[in-house]
Amino acid sequence: MNDFADALRFIADNTALLWQLTLDHLALSGAAVGIALALAIPLGVTLGHLHRGSFAAINASNVGRALPSLALISIGVAVLGIGFVNVMVALVVLAFPIVLTNAYVAVDGVDPDAVEAARGMGMTGREVLWKVELPLALPLIFAGVRTAVVYVIATATLAAVAGAHSLGDVIVDQATYRLPGVLGAAICVAVLALLAELLFAALQRAVTPRALRLEERGAPLLGGPGTTNERTT
Amino acid sequence: MNSSNTAQTEGPHAYPRAASLELRHVRKVYPGAARPAIEDLSLTVPAGEVCVLVGPSGCGKTTAMRLVNRMIELTSGEILLDGASVMERRPAELRREIGYVIQQIGLFPHQTIADNVATVPRLLGWDKQRVAARVRELLELVQLPPELAGRYPAQLSGGQRQRVGVARALAADPPLLLMDEPFGAIDPIARARLQDELLQLQARVRKTIVFVTHDIDEAIKLGDRIAILREGGVLAQYAPPDELLASPADAFVAQFVGRDRALKRLALSRVGELALLPADGTLHGATIEPDTSLRDALSLLISDGDRPLAVSNEDGGVAGLVTLDMIRAALHAEPAR
Amino acid sequence: MTALAAAQPVIPDFGRGSSCVRDNGTFCWDWVRAHWGDTLRPALVQHVALTAVAVAIGFAIAFALALLAHRRGRLTTPVVLVTGLLYTIPSLALFQLLVPFTGLSRTTAEIALVSYTLLILFRNTLAGLAGVPEEVRDAARGMGLTPRQLLWRVELPLALPAIVAGMRIATVTVISLATVAVFVVNEGLGAPIFDGLQQTFKTELIAAGALCVALALAADALLVLVQRALTPWTRVARSR
Numbered sequence: 001m002n003d004f005a006d007a008l009r010f011i012a013d014n015t016a017l018l019w020q021l022t023l024d025h026l027a028l029s030g031a032a033v034g035i036a037l038a039l040a041i042p043l044g045v046t047l048g049h050l051h052r053g054s055f056a057a058i059n060a061s062n063v064g065r066a067l068p069s070l071a072l073i074s075i076g077v078a079v080l081g082i083g084f085v086n087v088m089v090a091l092v093v094l095a096f097p098i099v100l101t102n103a104y105v106a107v108d109g110v111d112p113d114a115v116e117a118a119r120g121m122g123m124t125g126r127e128v129l130w131k132v133e134l135p136l137a138l139p140l141i142f143a144g145v146r147t148a149v150v151y152v153i154a155t156a157t158l159a160a161v162a163g164a165h166s167l168g169d170v171i172v173d174q175a176t177y178r179l180p181g182v183l184g185a186a187i188c189v190a191v192l193a194l195l196a197e198l199l200f201a202a203l204q205r206a207v208t209p210r211a212l213r214l215e216e217r218g219a220p221l222l223g224g225p226g227t228t229n230e231r232t233t
Numbered sequence: 234m235n236s237s238n239t240a241q242t243e244g245p246h247a248y249p250r251a252a253s254l255e256l257r258h259v260r261k262v263y264p265g266a267a268r269p270a271i272e273d274l275s276l277t278v279p280a281g282e283v284c285v286l287v288g289p290s291g292c293g294k295t296t297a298m299r300l301v302n303r304m305i306e307l308t309s310g311e312i313l314l315d316g317a318s319v320m321e322r323r324p325a326e327l328r329r330e331i332g333y334v335i336q337q338i339g340l341f342p343h344q345t346i347a348d349n350v351a352t353v354p355r356l357l358g359w360d361k362q363r364v365a366a367r368v369r370e371l372l373e374l375v376q377l378p379p380e381l382a383g384r385y386p387a388q389l390s391g392g393q394r395q396r397v398g399v400a401r402a403l404a405a406d407p408p409l410l411l412m413d414e415p416f417g418a419i420d421p422i423a424r425a426r427l428q429d430e431l432l433q434l435q436a437r438v439r440k441t442i443v444f445v446t447h448d449i450d451e452a453i454k455l456g457d458r459i460a461i462l463r464e465g466g467v468l469a470q471y472a473p474p475d476e477l478l479a480s481p482a483d484a485f486v487a488q489f490v491g492r493d494r495a496l497k498r499l500a501l502s503r504v505g506e507l508a509l510l511p512a513d514g515t516l517h518g519a520t521i522e523p524d525t526s527l528r529d530a531l532s533l534l535i536s537d538g539d540r541p542l543a544v545s546n547e548d549g550g551v552a553g554l555v556t557l558d559m560i561r562a563a564l565h566a567e568p569a570r
Numbered sequence: 571m572t573a574l575a576a577a578q579p580v581i582p583d584f585g586r587g588s589s590c591v592r593d594n595g596t597f598c599w600d601w602v603r604a605h606w607g608d609t610l611r612p613a614l615v616q617h618v619a620l621t622a623v624a625v626a627i628g629f630a631i632a633f634a635l636a637l638l639a640h641r642r643g644r645l646t647t648p649v650v651l652v653t654g655l656l657y658t659i660p661s662l663a664l665f666q667l668l669v670p671f672t673g674l675s676r677t678t679a680e681i682a683l684v685s686y687t688l689l690i691l692f693r694n695t696l697a698g699l700a701g702v703p704e705e706v707r708d709a710a711r712g713m714g715l716t717p718r719q720l721l722w723r724v725e726l727p728l729a730l731p732a733i734v735a736g737m738r739i740a741t742v743t744v745i746s747l748a749t750v751a752v753f754v755v756n757e758g759l760g761a762p763i764f765d766g767l768q769q770t771f772k773t774e775l776i777a778a779g780a781l782c783v784a785l786a787l788a789a790d791a792l793l794v795l796v797q798r799a800l801t802p803w804t805r806v807a808r809s810r
Contacts, residue, residue: 003670065739066786068746071779074763078772154660158750161767171662172753183670186663197658304712329714339709343727343803353713385803401713411712 007183014181018167018188025166025192028084028159029152032091036148040096041141044103048137049129057104064097069155073162082163090162091155095148102144106137139208146200153193167192251280251441252315252408254301259310261296261466269308270296271466278458280315280408283435283442285456287449288489293466294445298411301443302331314409329353332402332410332440336417338394340386346372346397347382353405371400374437376430392423399431403438410442416451428454449490453478453497461486475501495564499527504544507563509553517543517554531560601773609762609774614781617758620748621789624680625741628687635688636695637721646696653689661686661750669754679751679758686747687740694736698729731804734797738790745786759785 011018047053069090076090110133118132160168170177170185177185254277261271271293278284286294299305301312303324312319319327340349347368354364372379375396386394395415402410416424428451435442446452452459453474461469461477463485470482478498481487491497505523518540519533525544533542534557546552590598602610632653639645656664664682672678702725710724752760759782766775798805 001670062790063787066742066746066783066790068749068779068782068786070749070760071746071763071782074767074775075779077767078775150658157660157662161764168662171666179669182666186666189663190659190667193658193660193663194655197654302712304708325714325716325719327714328712333709333712335705335709335712337703337705339703339705339707341706341710341724341728342703343724343801352715356714356719385806387803388806398709 003179003183006180007187010177010180010184011188014184018170018185021165021167021169021185022188022192024164025153025156025168025189028088028091028164028166029149029156032088032095032152032156033145033149035088036092036095036099036152037145039092040099041103044100045107045129045134045137045141048104048107048109049125049133051108054104054108057101057108060097061101064094064101067094069094070158070161073155073158077162084164087156087159087162087164091152091159094155095152098148098151099144102147103137103141106140106144107133109140110136135209139204142200142204142207146197146204149200150193150197153189153196157189250406250408251439253280253313254278254284254409254441254443255311255313255316256297256301257311257313259297259300259312259466260308261293261300261305262308269465271300273310274462274466274468276460276468276471278441278443280441281439282457283444283455285444285446285452285459286462287446287452287459288462288469289464290447292462292464294447294462295413297462297466298413298443298445301409302328302333302411304328329356329405330407330409332407334398334402334410334412334415336414338398338415340394340397340401342386345383345385346377346389349386349397350401350404352401357405367404371404374403374434375400391419392427395419395427396430399434403440408441410440412442412444414446415444417446424451431455450497453501461489496528496531498564499531499560500529502527502563504530504542504555505552507555507559509544509555510541510559512543512551512554515541515554517541517551519543520545520551521555523552527560527563530555531557534560597776598773601771602777605774610777610781613757613759613762613778614785617745617748617760617782617785620676620679620683620751620758621741621744624683624744624748625687625737627680628684628740628744629691629737631684632688632691633695636692636699639692639696640699640721640725649692650689653685653692656685657689661747662753665750665754674754676755676757678754679748683744683747683751686743690739690743691733691736694732694739695729698732698736699725701732702728727801730801731797734793734800738793741789741793742786745782745789749782 044057047057072094073087073090076086076093080086080089107129114132114136115128118128123131156164156166157168157171159166160172167185167189171182171189174182256274256276259271259274260269262269274293274297276284286297288294296305300307301314301319303319307320314327314331322330340346341352347365350368350371351364354367359367368382369379372382377393377396377400381389381393381397386397389397398415402412416427419427432455444452444455456474458471458473459477460471463469469489470477470486475498477486478490478494478501481490481494487494503524503526504521507527518537520543521530521533523544523546530542534555539557541554541556543551544553544555590600635645635649639649659667661682664685665678668678668681672681706724706728707720710720715723748758749760749763751758752764759778762774762778763782766772766778769775
């Protein structure tokens with residue numbers, strides 16, 4: 001318990017450093033998530049709307065899950081060298097499949113009767129997408145975003161080994177910061193991740209129409225992304 | 234008027250293997266409900282008979298059935314199976330002695346047909362050969378080809394699955410069978426066939442059956458006795474089909490059986506049962522078989538004009554004639570039993 | 571020889587290294603062959619051991635919790651909250667947070683890895699049990715199966731696909747996370763990966779990373795086969 005007391009003291013003593021690293025951490029995560037979303041959501045939504053490419057879209061997630069992030073960052077570093085951009089690219093690669101698969105499954109799985117009825121009423125494909133499919137798919141897409149955000153925040157912790165700055169810098173550098181420092185930073189990272197999870201969980205609930213509360217029922221992951229997080233760090 | 238088939242005392246699967254069922258002042262109230270699901274229901278089903286519980290939605294017919302095998306527990310009253318209260322046994326043991334068939338069937342998707350059918354015998358500890366023999370016997374009884382034994386439920390059609398459901402219920406040769414709208418989810422043609430097969434089956438095995446349905450025509454076709462229930466499980470009338478159709482107890486029953494109940498009564502009898510007029514050269518219309526129902530005969534007579542119909546006999550000749558007046562007279566006769 | 575010494579890679583060359591190694595090529599098979607026995611294979615074996623123990627223990631705990639929650643629905647939310655909390659904490663942080671309690675040991679690694687399996691295994695097992703069609707349950711009870719027989723003979727077999735799906739995800743997740751365990755215990759494939767990160771010679775890094783990925787894919791495929799074997803009824807085509 002002394003260790004934790006020391007850790008808290010470390011946090012108090014080094015607020016500026018930790019705050020700076022937190023900002024770095026968030027910058028890295030935010031950039032990676034932003035790019036991944038910008039790429040994966042349009043692609044996933046389009047494929048889901050057209051009901052095409054299911055094999056690739058669904059298995060992207062399976063393959064992505066199997067890629068150990070430390071290994072991937074390492075390989076990325078081996079190939080691209082160290083630095084912010086390179087690590088960010090690795091994070092994008094890791095986040096992309098999750099968002100893609102969720103977006104695909106979300107739009108692909110919208111109640112076919114609703115889509116059928118919409119078409120029958122005379123909506124064009126685009127109108128069906130924007131007025132029917134996207135609103136209904138939003139919760140699951142959001143689940144993917146939430147998963148990706150927490151996942152990237154977690155993986156960014158490892159960025160330290162690849163030359164980018166994050167709270168992981170302190171955690172991996174036991175020599176400099178000693179146990180209280182390591183613990184202190186670990187606590188900060190844990191809190192950061194939990195806050196992100198809670199925030200996005202609340203956001204997800206906000207965009208979910210009451211009728212579609214799948215989360216509460218604990219939708220099972222039958223080899224697909226579902227609503228559960230996927231963690232490889 | 235109705236050629237009744239009482240429970241027989243002899244036969245290969247006679248009713249020593251069938252139990253009588255008695256409900257005595259049965260009452261079921263769900264906690265927090267404004268009114269009882271079943272207020273005060275009493276009726277007796279003699280061994281070997283088919284009792285059909287029929288009524289509008291919410292009348293408690295399914296509840297009453299599920300009280301018998303304790304899927305739902307009684308609030309008060311008694312239920313006696315062959316004179317012994319169902320409360321004396323533990324539920325799981327009791328249920329192994331009662332066949333249970335539900336509308337969605339509920340076959341175990343992860344087991345073969347043979348394993349499904351063998352469920353209760355295995356629970357009772359029968360040895361392997363006896364189980365295997367019984368499975369074969371049952372598949373034959375419900376007219377399923379033996380090669381289906383190794384398949385899974387997903388590979389069968391709806392009608393086939395329903396038959397497996399019946400076979401599974403009969404597996405341990407229970408003295409009582411409970412059937413809750415078993416043919417409700419089947420298309421009308423397959424349903425009619427399954428109903429006929431159930432009647433044939435019942436002629437062979439003679440079980441006591443409690444059959445729940447919302448379809449009065451099905452009730453009339455299958456029941457030895459029909460219990461019409463009102464909301465709250467109130468027994469409006471409990472009588473054999475012919476009596477029900479001839480003398481409905483009140484306006485509710487009359488409306489439930491339908492305004493065409495006279496025609497329905499006619500469907501219960503055959504022209505061969507009537508005392509036919511001699512065929513003395515009178516001009517007659519079409520010729521019909523003796524097993525034609527009076528209802529169909531009536532239909533032919535009306536469309537044909539005023540000429541009587543000729544009823545054939547085994548040799549291809551004419552056994553006698555049937556007229557409109559004869560049919561009308563049959564309606565006004567006292568119901569048989 | 572001495573002329574080439576200036577361009578030597580980090581690995582000292584006692585005259586036995588191949589040309590690929592000496593020239594610091596991106597990936598050298600001979601290095602892999604040479605060091606399979608002393609570096610890569612032990613790491614792989616340790617990694618498999620770490621994973622197997624974590625998944626086994628995680629499954630035991632999650633399964634028990636799921637059975638309880640299946641019986642008493644109210645347990646579900648608190649269990650999901652706690653296991654969810656554990657799951658969200660980034661692995662590196664969790665490993666370090668355990669160190670004051672269990673030190674720099676395999677135990678620390680295992681505790682953290684087990685924590686990551688709990689959420690998915692619990693949720694999938696519970697959802698699998700809940701997904702058993704109501705009429706199958708009704709028919710089973712009506713035929714006279716006791717609650718225990720119902721659970722073991724009907725509900726669990728039917729829940730297997732969901733359970734194994736959870737195992738697949740949990741296993742792959744643990745294989746991935748076990749690489750980070752190197753920060754508390756020098757075992758598993760994380761060790762050669764981390765070592766490789768410190769060098770300019772990249773073969774060790776790539777080899778270990780690739781082995782990790784291969785292990786995950788192999789485990790996933792194996793579990794798929796196990797599931798197919800255990801649930802023959804899911805494979806039959808509808809004949810209608």
